[in-house]
Amino acid sequence: GKYRVVSTKSMPGTRWIRLLTNNDCRLEICTEQKTILSVDDILALIGDRCDGVIGQLTEDWGDVLFSALKRAGGTAFSNMAVGYNNVDVEAANRNGIAVGNTPGVLTETTAELAASLTLSAARRIVEADQFMRAGLYDGWLPHLFVGNLLKGQTVGVIGAGRIGSAYARMMIEGFKMNLIYYDLYQATRLEKFVTAYGQFLKANGEEPVTWKRAATMEDVLREADVISLHPVLDKTTYHLINPERLAIMKKDAVLVNASRGPVIDEVALVEHLKANPMFRVGLDVFEDEPYMKPGLADMKNAVVVPHIASASKWTREGMATLTALNVLGKIKGYPVWGNPNQVEPFLEENSTPPR
Ligand code: GLV
Ligand code: GLV
Structure with a gap:
């Protein structure tokens, strides 16, 4: 191959490999066994000749790596993620390197x-599962693992972009929840969907669902029974959920985070969970991954999973394919592909909490 492309991890599927190797690239997939590569590990992978790199969200892609990639003749980097808070896009662009991500799939x-x-937290699935396995079930009881009914309650979405809107639709369509959302942008398609679905329910003699675009995030936190966070992580969304905002939420609310850990002040969250046993959370992401803040692991009112939100076979293969397209589009300069998912640096003045 004419071009040397490095992937810092092995990724699912084979299409991404074929895309690269059938298009003049020699692909090197890092075989290092440790989970998270350091900047030094990656410097060694880049070496002195490298055209493009496929990297992971656990890696710190800043000036050190991008200037090394530039010196190695590289022009392309793709993150295998839609979020790119681990990437200093300005530093990349300063070094003439285009950055791609993997949205959509x-x-x-x-x-x-x-x-x-949401369902696991609302219906206490994990707690109940542990109870069963511990051999504690000794007969049906009226009080056993009583949780929250979702139907007719209000789902609050903070950040109604692609993922937030898809989540909202699932909760509205599946459980006939009403919607309140906060986003700097109007989620027009989502609003239209809720209106049409409400009319459909009404025509069938059922209670219609409703929607409301909140003027402030606080309105969502105060009014919603379930709140799911779907913002981009940047300076404006760091610790978006802080002690003051936790305090205005309903005492029996369900809070879900499958965006980025630092969006929640996790120490404050642990305190809140301790003080409010009816308050439940479902977390896919954590402030200091792979670690949890002290005490979180002991909270029965928390469901915790290890950053697996995008972990379906179809999606992970799709993400891998997009990373290959991103890198190829740039290094081969294909007029059609271009760099299909090129991202821009976040700009302070038009920074977008929810998208
Ligand atoms: C995963 O967290 C992603 O941003 O794709
Ligand atoms: C519960 O199992 C019921 O039958 O009400």
Whole structure:
């Protein structure tokens, strides 16, 4: 191959491999066994000749790596993720390197995981499962693992972009929840869907669902029974959920986060979970992955999973394929492909909490 492309991890499927190797690339997949590669590990992989890199969200892609990639003759980097808070896009662009991400293919898979966390937290599935396995079940009881009914309650979505909107639709269509959302942008298609679905329910003699676009995030936190967080992580959304905002939420609310850990002040969340046993959370992401803040693992009112929101076979193969297209489009300069999912740096002045 004319071009040397490095992938810092092995990824699902084979299409991404064929795309690269059938298009003049020599692909090197890192075989290092440790889960998270350091900047030094990646510097060694880049070496002195490298045209493009496929990297992971656990890696710190800043000036050190991008200037090394530039010196190695590289022009392309793709993150295998839709989120790219681990990438300093300005530093990449300064070094003449285009950055790609993998939107679209993970929307429904991620929304389904957020929905799973919602149901697991609302109906105490994990707690009940542990109870069964511990041999504690000694007969049906009226009080045993009583949780929350979703039907007719209000789902609050913070960040109604692709994933937030898909999640909202699932909860509205599946459980006939009413919607309140907060986003800097109007989620027009989502609003139209809720209106049409409400009319359909009404025509069938059922209670219609409703929607409301909240003027402030606080309105969502105060009014919703279930709140799911789907913002981009940047400076404006760091610790979006803080002690003050936890305090205004309903005492028996369900809070779900399948976006990025630092969106929640996790220490404050642990305190809140301790003080409010009816308050439940479903978490896919954590502030200091792979770690949890002290005490979180002991909270029965928390469901925790290890950042698996995009983990369906179809989606992970799709993400891998998109990373290959991103890198190829740039290094071969294909007029049609271009760099299909090129991302821009977040700009301070038009920074977008929810998208
Ligand atoms: C996963 O967390 C992603 O951003 O794709
Ligand atoms: C519960 O199992 C019931 O039959 O009400």
